[in-house]
Amino acid sequence: MTGERWRRLFRFYALAVYVFLYVPIAMLVLLSFNDSNAITLPWGGFTLRWYRALTENQSLFVSLKNSVILGLATAALATLIGSLAAFAFRYRFRGQAALMRMILLPLVIPGLTIGVALLLLFHALGVRPGLLTTTLVAHVGFALPYVFVLVSTRLHRFDASLEEAAMDLGADELTTFWQVTFPLIRPGIIGSALFAFTLSFDEFIRTLFTIGNDNTLPIQIWSMLGSMVSPELNAVATLIVVASVGVVVLGEVLRGRDR
Amino acid sequence: MAIEHLDTRPGSERWTAAPPGVRSDVLALLHRVGWVKILLFLLPALLLLAVYLVIPVAMLVVMSFYRSTMFGITRDFSLGNYAHFAGNPMFPYLLLKSIRMALTVTVLSLLVSYPFAYFLARMSGRFKTALLILVMVPFWTSYLIRTMAWLPILGIKGVVNYSLLSLQLVTKPVEVFLFNEFSVILTLVHIYLPYMVVPIFLSLDRLDVRLLEAAGDLGANPLRAFWHVTLPLSMPGVGGGIVMVFIAGFGAYVTPKLLGGSSGIMFGNVLADQYSGTFNWPFGAVLALIMITVVILLLVVASRFTRLDGVFRAQA
Amino acid sequence: MSEFDLEFRNVTKDFGEVRAVDDVTLQVHRGEFISLLGPSGCGKTTSLRMIAGFERPTRGDIYLDGRSVGDTPPYRRNVNTVFQHYALFPHKHVFDNIAFGLRMRRRPAAAIAERVERMLALVELPGIGGRFPHQLSGGQQQRVALARALINEPTVLLLDEPLGALDLKVRRRMQQELKRIHREVGVTFVYVTHDQEEALTMSDRIAVMNHGRVEQLDTPAAIYERPATRFVAGFIGLTNLLRGVVEGREGGALVVRTADGARLRAEPADAAAPGTTVEVAVRPEKIQMGVEEPRGADNCVEGRVAAFVYQGVVTEYQVELRDGQKVRVIVQNLRETWGSSVVPEGSRVYLHWSRGAGLVLADTGMAHVETGDEDDAVAAPRR
Numbered sequence: 001m002t003g004e005r006w007r008r009l010f011r012f013y014a015l016a017v018y019v020f021l022y023v024p025i026a027m028l029v030l031l032s033f034n035d036s037n038a039i040t041l042p043w044g045g046f047t048l049r050w051y052r053a054l055t056e057n058q059s060l061f062v063s064l065k066n067s068v069i070l071g072l073a074t075a076a077l078a079t080l081i082g083s084l085a086a087f088a089f090r091y092r093f094r095g096q097a098a099l100m101r102m103i104l105l106p107l108v109i110p111g112l113t114i115g116v117a118l119l120l121l122f123h124a125l126g127v128r129p130g131l132l133t134t135t136l137v138a139h140v141g142f143a144l145p146y147v148f149v150l151v152s153t154r155l156h157r158f159d160a161s162l163e164e165a166a167m168d169l170g171a172d173e174l175t176t177f178w179q180v181t182f183p184l185i186r187p188g189i190i191g192s193a194l195f196a197f198t199l200s201f202d203e204f205i206r207t208l209f210t211i212g213n214d215n216t217l218p219i220q221i222w223s224m225l226g227s228m229v230s231p232e233l234n235a236v237a238t239l240i241v242v243a244s245v246g247v248v249v250l251g252e253v254l255r256g257r258d259r
Numbered sequence: 260m261a262i263e264h265l266d267t268r269p270g271s272e273r274w275t276a277a278p279p280g281v282r283s284d285v286l287a288l289l290h291r292v293g294w295v296k297i298l299l300f301l302l303p304a305l306l307l308l309a310v311y312l313v314i315p316v317a318m319l320v321v322m323s324f325y326r327s328t329m330f331g332i333t334r335d336f337s338l339g340n341y342a343h344f345a346g347n348p349m350f351p352y353l354l355l356k357s358i359r360m361a362l363t364v365t366v367l368s369l370l371v372s373y374p375f376a377y378f379l380a381r382m383s384g385r386f387k388t389a390l391l392i393l394v395m396v397p398f399w400t401s402y403l404i405r406t407m408a409w410l411p412i413l414g415i416k417g418v419v420n421y422s423l424l425s426l427q428l429v430t431k432p433v434e435v436f437l438f439n440e441f442s443v444i445l446t447l448v449h450i451y452l453p454y455m456v457v458p459i460f461l462s463l464d465r466l467d468v469r470l471l472e473a474a475g476d477l478g479a480n481p482l483r484a485f486w487h488v489t490l491p492l493s494m495p496g497v498g499g500g501i502v503m504v505f506i507a508g509f510g511a512y513v514t515p516k517l518l519g520g521s522s523g524i525m526f527g528n529v530l531a532d533q534y535s536g537t538f539n540w541p542f543g544a545v546l547a548l549i550m551i552t553v554v555i556l557l558l559v560v561a562s563r564f565t566r567l568d569g570v571f572r573a574q575a
Numbered sequence: 576m577s578e579f580d581l582e583f584r585n586v587t588k589d590f591g592e593v594r595a596v597d598d599v600t601l602q603v604h605r606g607e608f609i610s611l612l613g614p615s616g617c618g619k620t621t622s623l624r625m626i627a628g629f630e631r632p633t634r635g636d637i638y639l640d641g642r643s644v645g646d647t648p649p650y651r652r653n654v655n656t657v658f659q660h661y662a663l664f665p666h667k668h669v670f671d672n673i674a675f676g677l678r679m680r681r682r683p684a685a686a687i688a689e690r691v692e693r694m695l696a697l698v699e700l701p702g703i704g705g706r707f708p709h710q711l712s713g714g715q716q717q718r719v720a721l722a723r724a725l726i727n728e729p730t731v732l733l734l735d736e737p738l739g740a741l742d743l744k745v746r747r748r749m750q751q752e753l754k755r756i757h758r759e760v761g762v763t764f765v766y767v768t769h770d771q772e773e774a775l776t777m778s779d780r781i782a783v784m785n786h787g788r789v790e791q792l793d794t795p796a797a798i799y800e801r802p803a804t805r806f807v808a809g810f811i812g813l814t815n816l817l818r819g820v821v822e823g824r825e826g827g828a829l830v831v832r833t834a835d836g837a838r839l840r841a842e843p844a845d846a847a848a849p850g851t852t853v854e855v856a857v858r859p860e861k862i863q864m865g866v867e868e869p870r871g872a873d874n875c876v877e878g879r880v881a882a883f884v885y886q887g888v889v890t891e892y893q894v895e896l897r898d899g900q901k902v903r904v905i906v907q908n909l910r911e912t913w914g915s916s917v918v919p920e921g922s923r924v925y926l927h928w929s930r931g932a933g934l935v936l937a938d939t940g941m942a943h944v945e946t947g948d949e950d951d952a953v954a955a956p957r958r
Contacts, residue, residue, distance in 0.1 A: 018394075020449065021449070025404075028404070080303070081303040082304070084303055084304065088301045093294065103308065105312065106308075108502070108503075108558065109312070109551060109554065114312075121318050137307075137311060141310070161662040162664060166664075167649045168656045169679060169723070171675075172286050172650050175679070209534065218403050221403060240400065245396055286648075291646070
């Protein structure tokens with residue numbers, strides 16, 4: 001086969017993979033406008049009534065509010081803790097490699113086991129499950145390695161001689177950080193925060209085991225899947241997709257700006 | 260042009276540095292005892308890890324030795340739960356089945372992803388980043404939603420059946436697409452495809468084209484160049500992808516629960532059941548520990564292989 | 576008040592097992608332009624960083640203006656650095672970059688503005704205060720970095736290979752600029768470089784460093800004419816090394832006998848005792864080459880032209896002596912046409928030089944000497 005035919009084959013193949021990746025989501029979005037009581041085909045016509053139904057769904061709004069609040073709290077805490085740790089890793093100290101492996105370990109431990117383990121812990125401590133207590137711990141722990149990696153790579157690319165120049169010119173450590181370091185890594189940090197928000201917003205499995213009576217959006221969707229399977233689900237899902245992607249895109253744009 | 264001398268002799272208007280104060284004393288102290296600063300920075304993360312990871316896993320271990328009775332959980336040390344796991348053939352079977360399914364997902368994912376990543380890596384600049392982002396976009400949405408999205412596709416009223424019916428390939432809807440192993444595996448491959456594509460892409464992208472040119476120059480046809488140069492050098496990416504996809508597949512809960520029916524059940528489902536239906540927390544702890552152990556074993560094995568891979572590369 | 580702006584007293588710096596700076600003692604006079612010259616790893620940059628305060632000596636002390644710096648942090652020393660890659664703050668424009676040091680000292684805004692304008696005029700970049708570093712060329716960035724450092728009137732200005740990233744023409748121009756500014760401003764300059772030509776051109780004195788030690792601290796001419804050690808002889812310019820055994824003294828010179836029987840006369844006369852093996856270092860441009868045997872020459876050896884390279888201003892000959900040693904000779908192309916004056920390959924020639932042009936180096940046993948041979952030959956001056 002000639003080079004040209006290989007290329008065409010590849011292009012076709014790549015297209016097929018993209019189709020595989022996007023068709024389910026596309027279907028979801030499409031069916032959210034479906035004028036039918038089932039979440040599947042047949043197509044009953046274009047309608048916005050499911051979105052309208054959403055606006056009347058009080059519990060959904062509460063869940064959304066909870067997800068947003070939790071997301072913001074997670075973003076703030078995870079970014080703070082993760083960034084501090086990333087800064088610490090600029091220096092060399094004993095046990096550095098082992099500690100980094102520990103920080104990254106949560107990335108590979110299945111969320112289900114973490115959720116279960118946290119349940120045991122909070123139960124043993126007698127802590128009642130709550131949105132901004134137990135669930136927050138689960139979310140921040142979940143997001144931490146991601147923030148750590150993102151901020152670390154950003155710091156790695158940061159030119160340390162700029163900090164030396166600032167100190168050479170009379171700025172002490174705090175002033176140097178404030179005037180030179182932070183302004184230059186700020187976009188990266190904000191981008192990491194946005195990513196942490198999205199992680200928290202979409203998180204389900206750990207939340208399932210650490211949340212009490214409150215609902216986040218994914219939790220509510222889960223119960224809707226169990227009980228009332230209606231195209232309202234498709235509408236919610238579509239909105240979540242748009243929101244999640246939007247936030248991450250925003251984060252990437254900001255992260256790219258400091259290049 | 261007359262430029263004034265910068266007069267540096269003593270007595271001239273020489274501006275000195277800012278006067279010292281409390282703040283500079285603290286900073287000077289931190290400067291001298293460097294490790295205090297490092298510890299302070301790491302403390303929040305260490306605390307978080309303790310609460311999120313270390314202590315909970317320790318609790319799993321402790322709980323695994325307790326017994327669950329009608330009256331609650333008794334705290335005497337016993338290996339009963341482990342015996343229960345080994346004794347009932349269903350549990351080891353389920354464990355092996357989940358491993359097998361996860362392996363299937365991994366292999367399929369690898370087969371699909373590698374050519375795709377290869378194609379993407381060989382592309383020229385402009386569209387490459389855009390296409391890569393396009394692969395990652397689905398990844399930024401919740402896997403719950405992505406799982407749920409397959410329902411209207413695979414079901415008896417779903418897209419697939421709809422097309423089959425309209426193309427008159429079948430006379431009535433086929434049930435085989437949903438609520439079994441097949442749908443679980445298919446959906447898992449779909450959800451975790453980016454996990455496999457991205458690492459392979461990254462390692463292929465880093466490949467220096469000139470290496471292939473050199474190979475060609477030395478007489479290797481494209482196939483042999485691929486086998487001896489490209490493939491070995493992409494191994495780190497492949498290894499990373501395999502590990503991530505396997506762990507994600509093995510630890511799956513949502514997907515088998517939603518799409519697996521009764522035949523597509525996986526280890527995670529039984530695990531979760533111990534905390535809702537059966538309320539056998541100690542036994543659940545055993546299952547969780549087993550799941551974690553499998554994952555850790557895989558990581559250990561994988562890291563051994565990447566070292567071997569280094570040797571491989573030195574030979575090639 | 577000390578007459579020395581900068582002093583090193585037995586300064587040693589270790590990084591774990593590695594000794595970067597080995598017991599260095601030196602004094603820098605007020606307003607002097609001193610270069611620290613040496614190959615990579617010789618300790619020059621580490622020394623600079625210790626003056627600035629980014630590293631602390633393991634042993635010994637550094638004195639600024641007569642006072643020991645101890646462990647004063649960099650931001651409290653009256654020392655400023657011009658960094659190798661400029662390190663201009665990318666998010667601040669030129670004005671803010673230059674004004675940075677003065678703002679740290681909380682000077683009034685009006686005074687700062689006036690000073691910044693003066694500095695910009697000094698480095699010949701008036702009016703670019705509003706631009707950002709990435710909008711400037713390499714040479715311009717370098718000048719802004721210089722202005723940013725000088726505006727604080729430091730006791731000592733440190734320059735860490737500041738011209739390394741510039742291309743040749745710009746570099747030459749900047750060298751002259753730096754000299755001019757140094758003369759106008761009168762601040763002590765400590766300049767780190769590995770380019771010996773640069774050091775020779777710009778410095779009042781040069782400290783040649785190797786493996787953490789200062790091998791020689793002297794004026795450029797003295798270093799070139801009278802290198803103190805084999806290393807210095809090899810590192811600065813090109814040199815020939817002729818090995819021989821000391822016979823004795825004659826007049827004010829030392830007589831050295833080479834393997835093929837030639838008797839060389841070189842200085843200093845008290846360099847070594849009879850019977851010692853020494854090397855006589857002779858600069859290629861100090862050797863005269865002729866096809867007839869000269870009479871009454873201090874030094875004369877016979878050989879054959881093995882190769883020659885036309886280099887525009889000069890012709891470089893490689894002459895093989897009777898005993899196999901190769902000698903490099905540089906002859907200025909004085910004639911109108913080169914073709915008529917070049918000595919063809921294979922010709923028998925006589926090399927001679929005065930006894931003052933030969934320097935006796937006692938065999939210090941140093942393993943590595945750069946004689947300017949082979950690959951180093953053309954690279955040496957430009958390094």
